[in-house]
Amino acid sequence: MTALQRDGPYPAADVPSDHELTSGVAAARDSIRVGTWTAVSRISGVARVLLIAAVLGPTTLGNSFQLTNTLPNLIYYGFLAGSLCSSLLVPSLVGHLDRGDRLATARVSGGVLGLTLLVLVVLTPLAVVLVPQALRLAALGQGGTPAVDQADFARLLIVLMIPQVYGYAVIGVSAAVMNARHRFALTAAAPAIENCALIAVLVLVWTVYGTGDHAGAVPQSELLLLGLGSTAAVAIHAAVQFWGARRSRVSLRPLPGWRDAEVRGVVRRAIPAIAQSGLVALQVLTLLLIAVRIPGGTVAMQIALNFYALPIAVAATPVALSLLPRLSRLHQGDREGAFTDTFIRGTGLVLFITVPAACGYAVLARPIADVVAVGSMDTETATGLVAAALASVSAGIVGQSVFFLATQASYSRKDAVPPLLAMAVQATICLAVGSLSFGFDGTSTLVVLGSAYSLANLLGSVLLVTWLHRRLSPGSERLMPSVVRTLVGSVALSICAALTAAALSGADSGRAREVVVLICACLVGLVVFAVAQRLMRAPELSWIGATLRGRSRPPSSRLDAGA
Numbered sequence: 001m002t003a004l005q006r007d008g009p010y011p012a013a014d015v016p017s018d019h020e021l022t023s024g025v026a027a028a029r030d031s032i033r034v035g036t037w038t039a040v041s042r043i044s045g046v047a048r049v050l051l052i053a054a055v056l057g058p059t060t061l062g063n064s065f066q067l068t069n070t071l072p073n074l075i076y077y078g079f080l081a082g083s084l085c086s087s088l089l090v091p092s093l094v095g096h097l098d099r100g101d102r103l104a105t106a107r108v109s110g111g112v113l114g115l116t117l118l119v120l121v122v123l124t125p126l127a128v129v130l131v132p133q134a135l136r137l138a139a140l141g142q143g144g145t146p147a148v149d150q151a152d153f154a155r156l157l158i159v160l161m162i163p164q165v166y167g168y169a170v171i172g173v174s175a176a177v178m179n180a181r182h183r184f185a186l187t188a189a190a191p192a193i194e195n196c197a198l199i200a201v202l203v204l205v206w207t208v209y210g211t212g213d214h215a216g217a218v219p220q221s222e223l224l225l226l227g228l229g230s231t232a233a234v235a236i237h238a239a240v241q242f243w244g245a246r247r248s249r250v251s252l253r254p255l256p257g258w259r260d261a262e263v264r265g266v267v268r269r270a271i272p273a274i275a276q277s278g279l280v281a282l283q284v285l286t287l288l289l290i291a292v293r294i295p296g297g298t299v300a301m302q303i304a305l306n307f308y309a310l311p312i313a314v315a316a317t318p319v320a321l322s323l324l325p326r327l328s329r330l331h332q333g334d335r336e337g338a339f340t341d342t343f344i345r346g347t348g349l350v351l352f353i354t355v356p357a358a359c360g361y362a363v364l365a366r367p368i369a370d371v372v373a374v375g376s377m378d379t380e381t382a383t384g385l386v387a388a389a390l391a392s393v394s395a396g397i398v399g400q401s402v403f404f405l406a407t408q409a410s411y412s413r414k415d416a417v418p419p420l421l422a423m424a425v426q427a428t429i430c431l432a433v434g435s436l437s438f439g440f441d442g443t444s445t446l447v448v449l450g451s452a453y454s455l456a457n458l459l460g461s462v463l464l465v466t467w468l469h470r471r472l473s474p475g476s477e478r479l480m481p482s483v484v485r486t487l488v489g490s491v492a493l494s495i496c497a498a499l500t501a502a503a504l505s506g507a508d509s510g511r512a513r514e515v516v517v518l519i520c521a522c523l524v525g526l527v528v529f530a531v532a533q534r535l536m537r538a539p540e541l542s543w544i545g546a547t548l549r550g551r552s553r554p555p556s557s558r559l560d561a562g563a
Helices: 003-007 018-022 025-056 062-077 080-100 102-136 147-163 166-182 185-209 220-247 262-290 297-331 336-363 365-372 380-393 396-412 417-439 444-470 480-506 509-535 539-548 557-561
Strands: none
Touching: 003 220, 003 557, 025 062, 025 166, 025 185, 025 297, 062 102, 062 166, 062 220, 062 262, 080 102, 080 166, 080 262, 080 297, 080 396, 102 147, 102 166, 102 262, 147 220, 166 185, 166 297, 166 444, 166 509, 185 220, 185 557, 262 297, 262 396, 262 417, 262 444, 297 336, 297 396, 297 509, 336 365, 336 380, 336 396, 336 480, 336 509, 365 417, 365 509, 380 509, 396 417, 396 444, 396 480, 480 509
16 A cells, blocks of 8 residues: 555645635735745844844954855855756645645655755755855955965855755745645745744854954954854754645655656756756845945845845745746646736735835835944945845836746746746846946945845846746736736825935834834835725725735625726
């Protein structure tokens, strides 16, 4: 008797109904559930970065730790396309899950995990050798010993942190298994555990070593605590995700996936995704490396990128993750018109959240910087760096969010080529415009870098959506009315939030007043946006309202159609 026969098929309740596949309310419900936990994870991530800034400050050690702590994530989710490969795995798992075939599900997911670990064994040693040299090159012209110190710090920290990439491999495949079964909450919440563990490590560093300027020799014990502590945090995260996959009735274990034809098919589709994700990582790594030239520049850019990632994680990622298995099932069922309508409704929902968020960041960059620049970053210069970086990357939020959703839609059709081509164009624009930053100094460098990143993301998303739209069958939904409503509401939000911040700010504002000013400006902006959407009868607002009221089905066919 096989394991499948012993355990029985997956419960029928785990297979979504036709209504669940196409409903705007159902998509909003899943998106809000994921978005809520993702917000918790991202907020804890922002707290982690702010604590790094407060403890290590705008120093050589701060730049080195910030970069090396980001590196394992970049290797797996960037250069190895961890999140994209997980998305490509979902359509392959959907059919097996719907048939209740656990053995095939475990075979495919285990085979992908085994191949991923094999590639990492080859790839990760290169980072230990190449990144310190890249730091030396990026810091040319600084003078003195910062470049040498930075490379030395980075070399030891990389050795201590590089095992994290293997934990991220387990995390990525476990998340794909859970998402294919429409179980999104744990995959979104588990990163908060990693962040909290690292925050505990940073508090310990603060307690033992203080928040000095690190101008002298850094104790090796401090480097060991930072490196080993961050790796332990990732190990805890991986264990939680692995447990979640087991709760989804899939026991993950690495298998020789190169022997499995279906796994090889996933890998073939993953090759363009790996190239695409490598281009994304290259852009981020370039921003961080060039920012190294400015004292505290990498820390400021990382803070800005964490705020940048928050609305993407809360809006684009939940919508895309909830739509990916839905779109996969619609495509496999030859329901192309419903596929198009579902994608358009998802795009409208993403824009409904990310456009006002981007506008809010742009007009409130300085108040945000005043609040979050604490500890060693609490200086006029450092605060200005954070504000400049945040304001300049804000517009890119919209572009990257739409690009991510369109990428998932393309992957649901098992087509990874259009996202790669669009990303190649995007990376070219980002690197070309970003190279102009070498002609600037100080805050202006971060402004040019952030603006290049934003411009590239916007143009790349327009290109990908255009290509994808040409491949879709006609549907009944239209995106432009949603775009107009969102833009009108966002303009009103920006004006009212900026006026509120200006009216409440004072010349001698303390920390408490700065927090109050920021909260009031955000609340006023959100209320104005919500009222504007209500007056324009935005269906996205109705979907979210129905979800918050606990309604699983739309009140009318009009709501479900997004009319």
